[in-house]
Amino acid sequence: MTTLFISDLHLSPNTTDINRCFTQFMRNEAIHADALYVLGDLFDFWVGDDDSSDFAKQVRAEFKQLTDRGVPCFFVKGNRDFLVGQRFAKQTGMTLLGDETVIDLYGRKAVILHGDTLCTEDTQYLAFRAKVNQPWLQWVFNRLPMMLKRKIVGKIQQGARDTKQSKSLEIMDVTQSEVEDVMTAHNVDLMIHGHTHRPNTHRFTSSNQQAMTRIVLGDWYEQGSILSCDPHSLTLETRPFGEK
Ligand code: LP5
Ligand code: MN
Numbered sequence: 526m527t528t529l530f531i532s533d534l535h536l537s538p539n540t541t542d543i544n545r546c547f548t549q550f551m552r553n554e555a556i557h558a559d560a561l562y563v564l565g566d567l568f569d570f571w572v573g574d575d576d577s578s579d580f581a582k583q584v585r586a587e588f589k590q591l592t593d594r595g596v597p598c599f600f601v602k603g604n605r606d607f608l609v610g611q612r613f614a615k616q617t618g619m620t621l622l623g624d625e626t627v628i629d630l631y632g633r634k635a636v637i638l639h640g641d642t643l644c645t646e647d648t649q650y651l652a653f654r655a656k657v658n659q660p661w662l663q664w665v666f667n668r669l670p671m672m673l674k675r676k677i678v679g680k681i682q683q684g685a686r687d688t689k690q691s692k693s694l695e696i697m698d699v700t701q702s703e704v705e706d707v708m709t710a711h712n713v714d715l716m717i718h719g720h721t722h723r724p725n726t727h728r729f730t731s732s733n734q735q736a737m738t739r740i741v742l743g744d745w746y747e748q749g750s751i752l753s754c755d756p757h758s759l760t761l762e763t764r765p766f767g768e769k
Contacts, residue, residue: 528630529555530752532564532639532719533744535605538580540569542766546749550764551587554751558596562628563619564719564742565603565639570682572674573667574612585617592618601626603639603720604650607658608667627711631756636711640720640741643699643707649688697721704739705731714738715759717752724750724761 531550534543555561567584592598598619602609614621625638641654656662666674689697698721708716709731716739724743731737740759743750749764 526631526755527558528560528562528754529558530562530564530637530717530742530754531567531745531750532603532742533566533722533750535566535569535745536580536584537569538578543745544580544583546745546764546766548587549767550749550751551591555591555596556594560597560599561591562599562601562637562717564601564637564717565641566605566719567600567603568606568609570678571606571608571613572671572678573608574610574616575667575671585613588617588619601637601639604641604654607654608663610667625707625711627713630715630754630759633715634711634713635715635717636708636713637717638707640699640718643703643718644697644721645700645703646696647692649692653685698723699739701729705737708737708739709733716740718742719744722746726759726761 534540534547536544536547588598598617599622600609600614600619601622601624609621611621613619622637624642625636627634627636641650644650666677669677699718704716708714714735714737716737718739719742721741722744723741725741727739727741729737729739738759740752740761742752743761743763748766751762751764753760753762
């Protein structure tokens with residue numbers, strides 16, 4: 526009995542090592558899981574569900590194989606794949622979840638999210654997020670030709686990279702009070718998220734004296750990174766990229 530969580534793979538047609546590690550993980554490990562949760566930033570950037578490249582087809586096929594074999598797969602959108610939509614969900618058999626979802630992990634309640642919304646000091650990013658999440662803007666963007674969409678994304682990514690360089694590491698980490706507020710609002714003592722690329726298990730006492738745990742998933746830049754849960758334990762694990 527195992528439930529698996531992954532995030533921040535940043536898959537693209539150019540990430541050969543990560544793509545291979547992901548495929549091996551899906552075929553050899555996830556296939557035996559009770560469920561698989563993807564907590565955002567699966568893709569380096571998802572331009573839209575109309576992506577018909579070989580790369581997009583291959584990733585969709587990996588999830589479809591899993592869901593066809595009866596493994597429930599869930600997707601929380603990240604800041605790099607907020608344009609994943611219902612067409613992707615239908616083609617993969619995945620279930621799209623909202624920004625914050627409470628799940629039952631073998632009798633323990635946990636709130637799961639990507640993690641970007643916890644970084645409340647990164648006001649520049651949050652303003653950007655609010656803009657690109659406007660339904661009318663996404664409606665328009667989704668109807669543009671793929672070539673044009675890629676061009677626009679490339680330009681904005683460059684602009685975003687430039688602004689990110691001037692931000693401190695503190696600004697780009699979670700705000701502790703926000704973590705506690707979200708956990709308290711959902712009445713849980715366990716939170717699981719990605720985004721910050723700082724894998725760790727944080728145990729702390731909240732301001733109302735409750736013992737709480739926040740687990741941060743790692744990225745896949747140098748190795749595969751997984752949270753493996755069974756009825757008795759929650760373990761952050763890594764997988765080497767392995768043979769070429
Ligand atoms: O993922 P990571 O860790 O690298 O960085 C994130 C935040 N960055 C982003 C950037 C986006 O991925 C870029 C997406 C571009 C595509 C947009 C599609 C447009 C169409 C959609 C319409 C529906 O998410 C980063 C955070 C960091 O996490 C840590 O939390 O700090 O935030 C930023 O860097 C965002 C900037 O702060 C604000 C962005 C301003 C962009 C200005 C671009 C201007 C160029 C205009 C050219 C026409
Ligand atoms: Mn992210």
